[in-house]
Amino acid sequence: MPLSKQQFSQVEFAARLFDPEATAPNGVVDPNGVAAPKRYSVYKNNVIVSYLEALAAAYPACKNLVGEDFFNALGRAYLTNVPPSSQLMILFGEGFADFVANYAPAQKIPFLPDIAKLERAWRLAYHSADIAPISAEKLSALPPEQLGDATVSFLPSVALISSPFPVINLWAAATKMQTLDGIDPQNGETALIVRPELDVNVHNVPKDLADPILAIIHGETLNHAAEIGLANNDDFDFSAMFSLLIQTGAIANIILDTKGT
Amino acid sequence: MIGKYFGVGVGFKPEHFQNIMESQPDLGFFEVHAENYMGDGGIPHRMLGALRNQYQLSIHGVGLSLGTMGNLDQNHLHRLKSLVDRYQPALVSEHLAWSSHDEAKNLLFLNDLLPIPYTQETLDRVVEHVDQTQTTLGRQILVENPSTYVAFSDTQMSEIDFITQMQKHTGCGLILDVNNVYISANNQKMDAFDYLDSFPTHAVGEIHLAGHAEDVDDSGERLLIDAHDRKVAPDVWSLYRHVIQKTGEITTLIEWDNDVPDWPTLYHEAMDAKSLMIELGADTHAAQ
Numbered sequence: 001m002p003l004s005k006q007q008f009s010q011v012e013f014a015a016r017l018f019d020p021e022a023t024a025p026n027g028v029v030d031p032n033g034v035a036a037p038k039r040y041s042v043y044k045n046n047v048i049v050s051y052l053e054a055l056a057a058a059y060p061a062c063k064n065l066v067g068e069d070f071f072n073a074l075g076r077a078y079l080t081n082v083p084p085s086s087q088l089m090i091l092f093g094e095g096f097a098d099f100v101a102n103y104a105p106a107q108k109i110p111f112l113p114d115i116a117k118l119e120r121a122w123r124l125a126y127h128s129a130d131i132a133p134i135s136a137e138k139l140s141a142l143p144p145e146q147l148g149d150a151t152v153s154f155l156p157s158v159a160l161i162s163s164p165f166p167v168i169n170l171w172a173a174a175t176k177m178q179t180l181d182g183i184d185p186q187n188g189e190t191a192l193i194v195r196p197e198l199d200v201n202v203h204n205v206p207k208d209l210a211d212p213i214l215a216i217i218h219g220e221t222l223n224h225a226a227e228i229g230l231a232n233n234d235d236f237d238f239s240a241m242f243s244l245l246i247q248t249g250a251i252a253n254i255i256l257d258t259k260g261t
Numbered sequence: 262m263i264g265k266y267f268g269v270g271v272g273f274k275p276e277h278f279q280n281i282m283e284s285q286p287d288l289g290f291f292e293v294h295a296e297n298y299m300g301d302g303g304i305p306h307r308m309l310g311a312l313r314n315q316y317q318l319s320i321h322g323v324g325l326s327l328g329t330m331g332n333l334d335q336n337h338l339h340r341l342k343s344l345v346d347r348y349q350p351a352l353v354s355e356h357l358a359w360s361s362h363d364e365a366k367n368l369l370f371l372n373d374l375l376p377i378p379y380t381q382e383t384l385d386r387v388v389e390h391v392d393q394t395q396t397t398l399g400r401q402i403l404v405e406n407p408s409t410y411v412a413f414s415d416t417q418m419s420e421i422d423f424i425t426q427m428q429k430h431t432g433c434g435l436i437l438d439v440n441n442v443y444i445s446a447n448n449q450k451m452d453a454f455d456y457l458d459s460f461p462t463h464a465v466g467e468i469h470l471a472g473h474a475e476d477v478d479d480s481g482e483r484l485l486i487d488a489h490d491r492k493v494a495p496d497v498w499s500l501y502r503h504v505i506q507k508t509g510e511i512t513t514l515i516e517w518d519n520d521v522p523d524w525p526t527l528y529h530e531a532m533d534a535k536s537l538m539i540e541l542g543a544d545t546h547a548a549q
Binding site: 011013014017024027029035037038084085089126130 | 296297300301304305306307325331334359360362368369370372373375377378410411412413414415449476480484486
């Protein structure tokens, strides 16, 4: 059907919502039939404000670090470049860390993308499926001689973020609006995010455990992870790493290699 | 007779959870936005499960986009179905509005309840989408009258005609949002009492009440905004009284989504609605 000039187009209505310069689409009027840009701008404002609020709720530490004006400018640029594509506002903010990493005005805050990564992992963990950590009974029933060839399945909340910056300390201070003075910016940290029950926990993992834990998360066997640990550090302590994973509740199950033997 | 009566309820906010569990308020139900409970697990589901154990639930969708000229997002519809199957709410509802479109297969979500012109073409689309939703969910849904800030030169019929026909063709129930009626009547230069008198109240399963904000339009005239950020306005209470006088008891919700007040303030609003129904002899057998 050919479109008449006045025909309402949702595509046009939507496209203009994110463009601060755009005027009202054709056919959008007041009750007297007169063009109504100010009335239309109520929708523009609603949409932008709701997304900036959702972004601030998802990345509160980032917002505290850069201040409201900077954060809102960043948010508008993010919305333009990564058009929102999900109805699930509770998970809004996908790809924000990557966007921040490439956002020129944010280059003067080099740790901002890692803070965003941590906040994203926290958010995903908060809403992740309820899976219990492996039970003590199940753990003690595992034959020790088969552990080396075993792989591990983690809770869906688990994420590991290795940063050249003190990402946990910065995040914690920014979340509480505390000063960053006294935090050595060169002191890199690795964060392990786990939600074993209802609360999301952020653990500061010793630096030399980051690579082997990441290998296990990626599906490598425990033996292979130990090799990686030892290659990085002669003093690598496998049992310390393993008990850290158990104590944080990160492990859902240990899968023995049944076909290898 | 109007749909089953579930008493007076409020929109659930997580910050009120402790108060609710401790005080066991005398309410018929709690309403939640469907999309806030579409995560996989964690605290939101723990709270909703606890509420469901003690109260009826109303699941109110804000993201299905019944008014889209494209197709309904099947993924989202199935997420809604999972939620409804899990919590077995007393009521399931959505809006006469659009919030997303799927041009070129890329869903763009706009996170607002956007208006549609009232034409045969949009009516056919909405009817199709309500039918699809009710078929997928295997139950009736309620569709809410919108609050609007603009009109469309394409519009061919009144909002009342549109809603009446939509209801007739789909057999859906309706939410009568009295605050929206007040807002739209002001913004579209209609008479709110006329609107209420011609609304198909026989199909109303729930009334919504909320607060609104005030702005001005292009010609400097009063423009009302559906803010849900304060108490229900006296004029809106008058309209509510008018409806209840005509129809008797109707399940009624207080919505307060922004600048959320403390629990006693919100509960007090709900009790005002209940008192009004009791005063009019309407609240005769509130469901527990």
